[in-house]
Amino acid sequence: MKEEKERKEEGRNSKGRKIRVLIVEDAAYMREMLEEMLNQQRDRYEIVGFATNGQEAVEKYKELMPDIVTMDLVMEVMDGIQAIKEIKKYDKKAKILVITALGTPEYERESLEAGADACLWKPFTVKNLFEVLERLVSEEQGGG
Secondary structure, three states: OHHHHHHHHHOOOOOOOOEEEEEEOOOHHHHHHHHHHHHOOOOOEEEEEEEOOHHHHHHHHHHHOOOEEEEOOOOOOOOHHHHHHHHHHHOOOOEEEEEEOOOOHHHHHHHHHHOOOEEEEOOOOHHHHHHHHHHHHHHHOOOO
16 A cells, blocks of 8 residues: 555656646536646646545545646535545645635635645636646645
8 A cells, every 4th residue: 555655656756747637626627627727738638537535535546646636625525625634644645736616715715724735726827727737747846
């Protein structure tokens, strides 16, 4: 198990490789919207999977070891806050972007305390999304 995690981490964010994204969102329309947005830069971003609840997100993260996770907060089975904690417990280096309609200071604080790296409130623009993703990638590669 540990060897598998290390093997998957070796390939993370190598130069010239697409940035691998796991989309965690329970609303189908939002999953589709995020997919469309990311596909606008498919030469840079690759969607490696989708999850519709926090438990599924944790399982998919362990399986896929993506570079970035986009995480909704309000979901069935396990909410986004708990999923963030579980993913960060498994991999401290995980990069998690919370994307939610719950744009309050309390939710932002709770998300960041759980281990999220950034928050983006709905509605947002394609430009907003890519600015935050690029900042996270830059931090991952030691540029920020």
